[in-house]
Amino acid sequence: MKFTLPKCETCGIRDKSLFCMCKQEEVEHVSQMKTCNMYRKSQIVFHENAMPIGLYCIYEGSVKISKLNSNGREQIMRIAGPGDFLGYRSLIAHRPYTDTAVAIEDATICLVPKSEFFNVMQNNKKFYEALLQMICKDADEMETKLGNIAYKPVRGRIAEALVLLAGKNQFEKKEDKTYINLTREDLASLVGTVKETAIRTISEFKDENLIEIDKRRIRILDFDKLLYISSLYD
Amino acid sequence: MKFTLPKCETCGIRDKSLFCMCKQEEVEHVSQMKTCNMYRKSQIVFHENAMPIGLYCIYEGSVKISKLNSNGREQIMRIAGPGDFLGYRSLIAHRPYTDTAVAIEDATICLVPKSEFFNVMQNNKKFYEALLQMICKDADEMETKLGNIAYKPVRGRIAEALVLLAGKNQFEKKEDKTYINLTREDLASLVGTVKETAIRTISEFKDENLIEIDKRRIRILDFDKLLYISSLYD
DNA sequence: CGCTACATTGAATCGAGTCAACACGCGTGG
DNA sequence: CCACGCGTGTTGACTCGATTCAATGTAGCG
Known part of the structure; x- marks a missing residue:
């Protein structure tokens, strides 16, 4: 699999992601620290119960975030695409993932190491706030979905x-x-x-x-x- | 309605709430700034679409947090009791409430003004972090509930x-x-x-x-x- | 006492899940 | 190049859990 390693500095979808809150130098640092991977369709990005090692940020492709119940039934929570973060809630809460993420199209996904993510979070107040807002929005969306599925x-x-x-x-x-x-x-x-x-x-x-x-x-x-x-x- | 105004300093359920992260002096200040209200059964605490003016913290009684859909059907999101915060997500996100809160038993509920809440949030890192964790936990619970209701x-x-x-x-x-x-x-x-x-x-x-x-x-x-x-x- | 809100039970109906058979497209290997 | 198999999509018939509608019961309160 050959491809050009995407750089955050020049990432076209960065302004769609939370990293648009970051200063040039922060972005550069993040870009240096991050790794990047390609995932084939139906390949697992991370697995329920695994401990997060960093923040996944989708560069290309799409991913489903889902839970499996004991009857083997899958409940998909959301579909994530370019610019979306994956598993940040578990990362922030220092807990194992509550869901599994699987590529549903071939995808390119970057991984920002945990320490680097927390660095940005601690040092950039705007980023922190935006993160908080994002989680609130997440929860709201989930509430809406909950109401929907019920009625x-x-x-x-x-x-x-x-x-x-x-x-x-x-x-x-x-x-x-x-x-x-x-x-x-x-x-x-x-x-x-x-x-x-x-x-x-x-x-x-x-x-x-x-x-x-x-x-x-x-x-x-x-x-x-x-x-x-x-x-x-x- | 006569009753002793509860003080945060001596509040028995404070250590069950997020304010257990606060120093004595902070608690005292919050206590000074806050107001307190009694609500009769089925009385509305706040209404969907209203703008938050502060943080509600239940002292006594229980409250249902629900959404109403256009068919007149009510979806209750959760039941909150003593020590629980109400509507903090909307408060933090500076957005209108997405739910309505109604007392289901006679209840005593304190209201910490928005500015005071944000003060604590800005100045007490531990409080901030705990808040973040709480919201993450909320979202996780909602996810679980989502899976449940579906299957x-x-x-x-x-x-x-x-x-x-x-x-x-x-x-x-x-x-x-x-x-x-x-x-x-x-x-x-x-x-x-x-x-x-x-x-x-x-x-x-x-x-x-x-x-x-x-x-x-x-x-x-x-x-x-x-x-x-x-x-x-x- | 009677009103009102809440609880209960039965019968009819319907939306959605299950089961089973079959179609279609695609890639692999003979 | 065709045959086979596998994953996915489609359709029909049956079943059942849950909602709806309607009637009646019960408790608490002014």
């Missing part, structure tokens, strides 16, 4: 997931069109249902011309209508 | 809720016995189901001698069995 029927949850996924632009693009590139199984786990039900709902949406499907990948045609379906149960 | 059947979710509620000791005690004092409706909202289903499940548990019921209040008889039922689907 929205599958149709509404899938509509919402599609809108959110398309909005975040986490997947590779093709001729300027955003395609959602998740297996039906992963989409199902993300909204808390099973593959078959997810497939049926997607077929419905296709029949209603809300989405189109190109080689399994989903593209949204009618954003507003999906948003409406999603909000029916808010 | 555990109602029976398991109710069993779990009962165990957690009893464990937290948030309700008034009676002859040293912990009774859970929630309406069936609230219990239902807490686990994401409807009143009738919650009632049926509770009846089952009663028939199986796992709990007893005294004037609508629930007391756990067989902790382990409930824990087992809850874990069946983890």
Whole structure:
């Protein structure tokens, strides 16, 4: 696997990440200290119960963060893309990961050593605050998701997931069109249902011309209508 | 409503709250600045979308934190009791509350002004860190709850809720016995189901001698069995 | 005493999960 | 170049847990 090691200084998605709070010299230092890895599709980035050794920052590709329950069922918490941090909560709390992170597309992910991360955190007040805010936002999002899963029927949850996924632009693009590139199984786990039900709902949406499907990948045609379906149960 | 204004210096549940990280002089200052209010059952402490004006800290009684969706359905996020903080995430993020807090028993709740809270936060590193950890823990708990609601059947979710509620000791005690004092409706909202289903499940548990019921209040008889039922689907 | 809020029970209905069969595309190895 | 297998996607039929609707019971309070 040959590729140019991405440098934080010139990283195009840095201003989308928390490191946009950092001064030039900090960024350079982080860049020196960090390592970088490529992950193939379905390769594990980190595993539930493992101790964090640093902060993962996605450069390219997408990752699913999920929990496995004893019935072998997977609950996907979120899909992370370029610029997103992984596992920072566990890192900050000095605790083992509560989730597993797996690449769902080939991905390039940088790893900032724990000590370097804490350095920045201690020395850069703005960064610290932004981090705090991010965690608050995380928790809020999770709360919303919690309310959804409890009361929205599958149709509404899938509509919402599609809108959110398309909005975040986490997947590779093709001729300027955003395609959602998740297996039906992963989409199902993300909204808390099973593959078959997810497939049926997607077929419905296709029949209603809300989405189109190109080689399994989903593209949204009618954003507003999906948003409406999603909000029916808010 | 006459009562002695509780002082932080002598507050019995302070060491259960985050203020246990504070030095004596800090505590005294907070105590001077704070106000205190009594809330009757079903009275609103703060409302979704309102801007936080300070940090609420429960002295006595219990409070439900919930979201209302447009169908009029309520999703209870958590039940808070003595020593618990309310709405700190919104306060920290300088954003409107995302939930509504309502007293479910008569409650005494102190309010630390925003500026004073931020003072402590800025000046006491330990407090800041503990706060960060608390928010991380919150988010983790929410993640767990998310996984649960998606995959555990109602029976398991109710069993779990009962165990957690009893464990937290948030309700008034009676002859040293912990009774859970929630309406069936609230219990239902807490686990994401409807009143009738919650009632049926509770009846089952009663028939199986796992709990007893005294004037609508629930007391756990067989902790382990409930824990087992809850874990069946983890 | 009667009102109101909360609790309970039964019957009907429906959304979603399960099970099973089959289709499709892709890569590997003969 | 084709055959095979494997992972993924699709569809139908059946089942069941949970919600809904409706009726009735019970406790507490003014």
